[in-house]
Amino acid sequence: MALSGRIRDELKARLETQMGFLLVDAHDRYLGLPAIAGRSRSDLFHNIRGRFWGKINWWNEKLLLRLGKAC
Structure with a gap:
């Protein structure tokens, strides 16, 4: 999970420990595509x-292979 830089570090740490979230600085990919697309x-x-x-x-x-075997 990526959070805004405005969120306090204490809250980030609590989310990570209590909720089991893995915190990252930024996501590189989303659904197999780059998260940030250029032009x-x-x-x-x-x-x-x-x-x-x-x-x-x-x-x-x-x-076609199945049709060939059927004929």
């Missing part, structure tokens, strides 16, 4: 598009 959003989503099309191609190949 180039196409670079940011390039990896996601590649993984998506990889899955689609894998499904198509698997479907």
Whole structure:
């Protein structure tokens, strides 16, 4: 969990010990994407598009193999 710099250190320590939160300075990634995105959003989503099309191609190949075996 990342907290504002305005929160007192005592409160941060209490949250960490009593609630079991792991405190960090900043999050590098959120849901697999960088937490802070610059101007180039196409670079940011390039990896996601590649993984998506990889899955689609894998499904198509698997479907074609099943159809070939059925005939």
